[in-house]
Amino acid sequence: MKSQQSTQTMKPATAAKKLGVYLPATPASFQEGVVTRAELNALQADPPEWLRELRRTGPHPRPVVAAKLGVSISGLARGGVTEALTTEQIEALKQERPEWLEKERATQVDVRKEAARLKKLKQEPEESGPERG
Structure with missing residues (x-):
């Protein structure tokens, strides 16, 4: 059946x-x-x-807006961006480079660096194997 x-x-x-x-x-x-x-x-x-x-x-949803601006969704909220934005509005923000956007971009860079550092740190013990002496 x-x-x-x-x-x-x-x-x-x-x-x-x-x-x-x-x-x-x-x-x-x-x-x-x-x-x-x-x-x-x-x-x-x-x-x-x-x-x-x-x-x-657009208008684009917040995750897309955040990605296009290089910030987190939380960073958008801290910057006062709570609505969907068009591509034109996103480009205008990139040109204006408001203080909040520059700060959030820097924060995002730091977050990515830290994530990469932690990933590398986690992989090192697996790669090195038993210590030789």
């Missing part, structure tokens, strides 16, 4: 997150109902014009 396989679906918010787009900026047809795994795969493989345009010009 063949079992019936159910179609995996997700909420539009989950699909938007996986696509890296800001849900309120998507078409109403996307926001209503559910998205199947097959539909999500199709959107990723061959994005329609609305999806390409959203990815190109």
Whole structure:
């Protein structure tokens, strides 16, 4: 007997997150109902014009804004950025280089350096093996 396989679906918010787009900026047809795994795969493989345009010009969700600015999501909040931004607004911030952005970028660099240092430290004992003397 063949079992019936159910179609995996997700909420539009989950699909938007996986696509890296800001849900309120998507078409109403996307926001209503559910998205199947097959539909999500199709959107990723061959994005329609609305999806390409959203990815190109925004508005972008906070994780994308943070990545484009080189800061953390928390850093965005500390800088007072709580809303989605367009590519144009992100570029303007990069040009203006407000104090909070420079500080958060420096913090992010320090965080990455520390993470790399800890990773290297963790790998060293594994690589060195038993000590010889």
